[in-house]
Amino acid sequence: MCGLCGVFGGENHWSTHIEDPEQAHYERRRARAYRAELINRVLKPHRLVLEDFQASSFVIASATGKREIVQDLGGIWRQAEMMTGRDIDPLDANFLASLS
Numbered sequence: 001m002c003g004l005c006g007v008f009g010g011e012n013h014w015s016t017h018i019e020d021p022e023q024a025h026y027e028r029r030r031a032r033a034y035r036a037e038l039i040n041r042v043l044k045p046h047r048l049v050l051e052d053f054q055a056s057s058f059v060i061a062s063a064t065g066k067r068e069i070v071q072d073l074g075g076i077w078r079q080a081e082m083m084t085g086r087d088i089d090p091l092d093a094n095f096l097a098s099l100s
Contacts (some may be wrong), residue, residue: 033052036050036058039076043088045095045098049061057069058070058072060076060080062084068083
């Protein structure tokens with residue numbers, strides 16, 4: 001997919017809603033950075049990295065250099081599973097135990 005497509009994507013995922021319109025830009029960026037940090041903890045064992053792309057979408061990169069643009073959090077998990085060829089369950093008991 002062309003990188004420009006990610007720029008025109010919408011911010012309509014339920015997880016991106018922010019109440020205060022005056023603070024929305026700053027709050028959205030801070031929230032996206034925090035979510036990306038948490039998601040990267042889940043993706044790390046699968047040798048994937050998530051990056052914010054222009055505060056409008058995300059880019060998942062593999063250790064081999066493959067990069068894919070996704071629009072929202074739901075798309076991240078689908079794309080990560082396609083890139084690795086296996087299911088990724090962020091609520092897996094063994095994974096959660098490894099975080100502590």
